[in-house]
Amino acid sequence: MLSTKLATAAKQIRYYTLKELRELGFGHFGGSLSIVEALAVIYGKHLNIDAQWANDPNRGYFVLSKGHGGPALYATLFLKGFYSEDVLYTLNQNGTTLPSHPDRNLTPGVEMTCGSLGQGISAATGIAYGNKLAGRNNYTYCIVGDGELNEGQCWEAFQFASHHKLENLIVLIDDNKKQLDGPTKEIIDPLDFVEKLTAFGFDTVKVDGSSVDAIDKAIENAKENNGKPQAIVLDTIKGQGVKYIEEKADNHHMRPNEEDWKAINQAIEELEKELEGVLTV
Amino acid sequence: MTFILEKAEKEMRQAYAETIYHLAKQDPDVIVMEADLSSAMSTGSLKDKLPNQYVNIGIMEANMMSLAAGLNVTGRKPFIHSFGQFLTRRAFDQLFVSLAYAQLSAVLVGSDAGVTAEHNGGTHMTFEDMGLMRLVPKAHVYEASDPTQLAYLLEKGYKEGGVHYIRTIRKSPVKLYDEQTNFEKAQVLREGTDVTLVASGMMVAEALKAADLLAKEGIEAEVIDMFYIKPLDSETLLRSVRKTGKVVTAENHNVISGLGSAVSECLAENYPAPVRRVGVREQFGQVGVTPYLQEFYGLTAENIAKEAGNLVNK
Structure with missing residues (x-):
């Protein structure tokens, strides 16, 4: 069953994301974990990409505009066969091909260099526009952060996508309700993303961002072209899937203490058990 | 040799529109991008002439x-x-990260160079753009002085890939070159033995006039159109300075980080020689017509000649 397959993919991505960050010893736990289910659905079903035809111009494109979610993307690309497991554990080490923010010139499978927030969504819009001009029948997926949407550039990109009717662009907003310094509502209230994106000319839905089924269904619906760009607001939890991290107030960038490590190690062990027989990479 | 300075038949913006139209016709991958300044740059007509290649x-x-x-x-x-x-000032991080750092390609044309922003005034007047662009690793930086040269630089940037920034005025420059000019190197427009005047963009014409003024005082100035700001054409520069031993730079830009800096850095490392820099110093732009602003900021033939005369007679 597909949903079982995607749910397993999510567990795999979460497992390797945690192991990768454990190897480094610190990093962007919260915002990496909240996009795991979305990555599982995009790469597990919709993107139609693997290491073998990564240069096919008709491929689907994925841009992680919230670049600090890099560790989750790297775990996903490893699972898709872009590099071996030992590469995964070089995250942020000197001379690595996996810098904390994705770099198209360093990491196989990364389409666009992101990290300076707001720029990835513009680039993804450019990719979708370029593909539309070329008459290609593919989709561009872009995950933007809820905090990232503070950046005015995102809203410039949305205006462009809407004006040019980029129905081949599917934007997923990781609404985990927290940014670096705290709750988005306290720092700069985002108001209602569905209302805002709708007002900008997108077809917009809000779904449970921890449910692979809900995300999959939303993407399927988004592909019913109606001449509008598509937005899916993912109702997520920062640190999603690891209860201990979910409950930690300050989980954007963590330098775990002893107690934290105990909980993280336990989460890794539990995932390992659940994935017994699957982790045969 | 005295240069007869006449207006070019073509405005820089016409040369821009014609050249990119020509390139776009040859290559369907070319795409022309404007941010609501099409009518200022004569590219408005491309919208209909280049469907799917203009946005x-x-x-x-x-x-x-x-x-x-x-x-x-x-x-x-x-x-x-x-x-x-x-x-440059407004979208610097975007051009730095999304284009340059990501190792992608685009030809960027920044118009209304320096004082030629005229009545748009201080908010629109950039004396920093070449400096900012020089700081971008691997970016090529040019200041075009003539329509024929601009056309060459556009095609060069398109062919080479990477990030190329071409600074230009929009309207009529003086005519300096014919179609046969070989633009692979900076151009020595006048030969001399006493001092080298290194200029770019609209200041090339001022440097040529300054050379005439200096000749009346018995000073023979060599004049170089240094449109290769980065990488600087150090070969042409050093060949000249080894002969003259003295340099005056002239730019419609801040003396920090632009042509004067580039020339000084090159000489300091390769052939130390006295340099005087004509350009904008610690000032913002303002409204005014070009001749008024040139006087205000000292971007004139007279000022170049004065600096050169002082240097030679020191």
Whole structure:
């Protein structure tokens, strides 16, 4: 069953994301974990990409505009066969091909260099526009952060996508309700993303961002072209899937203490058990 | 040799529009991008002539830079125009990260160089754009002085790939070159033995006039149109300075970080020689017509000649 397959993919991505960050010893736990289910659905079903035809111009494109979610993307690309497991554990080490923010010139499978927030969504819009001009029948997926949407550039990109009717662009907003310094509502209230994106000319839905089924269904619906760009607001939890991290107030960038490590190690062990027989990479 | 300075038949913006139209006709991957300054740059007519190869983004330069990067990922080759300050000051992080750091390609044309922004005034007047662009690793930086040269630089940037920034005025420069000119090197427009005048853009004409003024005092100035700001054409520069031993630079730009800096850095490392820099010093722009502003900031033949005379007679 597909949903079982995607749910397993999510567990795999979460497992390797945690192991990768454990190897480094610190990093962007919260915002990496909240996009795991979305990555599982995009790469597990919709993107139609693997290491073998990564240069096919008709491929689907994925841009992680919230670049600090890099560790989750790297775990996903490893699972898709872009590099071996030992590469995964070089995250942020000197001379690595996996810098904390994705770099198209360093990491196989990364389409666009992101990290300076707001720029990835513009680039993804450019990719979708370029593909539309070329008459290609593919989709561009872009995950933007809820905090990232503070950046005015995102809203410039949305205006462009809407004006040019980029129905081949599917934007997923990781609404985990927290940014670096705290709750988005306290720092700069985002108001209602569905209302805002709708007002900008997108077809917009809000779904449970921890449910692979809900995300999959939303993407399927988004592909019913109606001449509008598509937005899916993912109702997520920062640190999603690891209860201990979910409950930690300050989980954007963590330098775990002893107690934290105990909980993280336990989460890794539990995932390992659940994935017994699957982790045969 | 005295240069007869006449207006070029073509405005720089016409040369821009014609050249990119020609390139776009040859290559369907070329895409022309504007941010609501099409009518200022004579590219408005391209909208109908180049369907699918022209896009007016609207007033969003930051988005334009990153969007161009995305277009280049899909194989498109962007030509991006705006006033210089909007490309560099306003969208610097976008051009730095999305284009340059990501190792993508675009030809950026920043118009209304320096004082030629005239009545748009201080907000629109950039004396920093070449300096900012020189700081971008691997970016090529040019200041065009003539329509024929601009056409050459546009095609060069398009062919080479990477980030190329061409600074230009929009309207009529003086005519300096004919179609046969070989632009692979900076141009020595007048030979002399006493001092080298190194200029770019609209200041090339001022340097030529300064050389005439100096000749009346018995000083023979060599004049170089140094349109290769980065990489600097150090070969042409050093060959001249080994002969003259003295340099005056002239730019419609801040003396910090632009042509004067580039020339000084090159000489300090390779052939130390006294340098005087004519350009803008610690000042912002303001409204005014070009001749008034040239006087105000000292961007004149007389000022170049004065600096050169002082240097030679020291």
